Each structure stands twice: as C-alpha cells, then as structure tokens.
Amino acid sequence: MKPIFRQLRWSAVLALILFSAIVLQPEASKMSPSHDLTKQEAEAIAAKLLHESRPEAEYVILAGETMERDFGWVFFYAPRLYLETKNPNYLIPGAGPLVVLRKDGSTRYLPTSVPNIPAVAEFERRWRSGRF
16 A cells, blocks of 8 residues: 555645644644634635544545635535546545634534535525524
8 A cells, every 4th residue: 555645645644744734843833813714724724624523534634625705715525536446436435514703713514415515505594694
C-alpha cells in the first residue's frame, strides 16, 4: 500500500498540516469573538470534523469545489477510495456538504435530499434571517 500522503490531493495535505499546527499549538487556535476565520482555518476545521466523523472513509476535501459565501464556506468532499477508483461502491450515502461559519467556526451539514445549489441557497436565506 502506498503512503497516504502520496494518495491525497495537495489540498488535503495542506488541511492536515494546518490541522496539525492547530493541535500542536493550541494557543494559536483560540480566537477572539471579533476574529473572522480565514479559508485555511475553516478548511482545517472541516478536515478535522470529517476525519473524526468517519476516519475509515478518509474523506478528501474537493478544494476546487469549495464555495465561499458571506456566512463562511461550503466544503464538498468524497472518500479517498472513490476519488482514486471512481467506483460508486465507495461513496457514502448522506455525506452532504459541510458549512463552516466564518464568525465562530461552527459547522452544519447540508441535506442530501435536495441538490447542492438549492441547499446552499436555502441555508444562506435562513442564515440571513437568523433562523439556521
């Protein structure tokens, strides 16, 4: 088996490096309420959550598909084995897009019962109205 770092996309490697930096330097990860997250910080949060949710899936964030909105970022991801083989047997049902909020780093999963673009639009509408 090849080392995992050769199999992951560079964006995933970057996310792992950022996550390691936050874990190894916990003081650096503390934010004041007035601090807005950067995209890199948000991606590190997403990578950590995805790994913790299903480590066996080895989720890879699809960096080219990340959407930035006023509320934060929407991260799309897929299991590493699916990306390598394109075999749909490796897809995981219910793995919807992950939102990381810019203001506080909190996360929300979007539903998979509707297409991605309408799901993002509905989340943004609810976020703007304060009902998310």
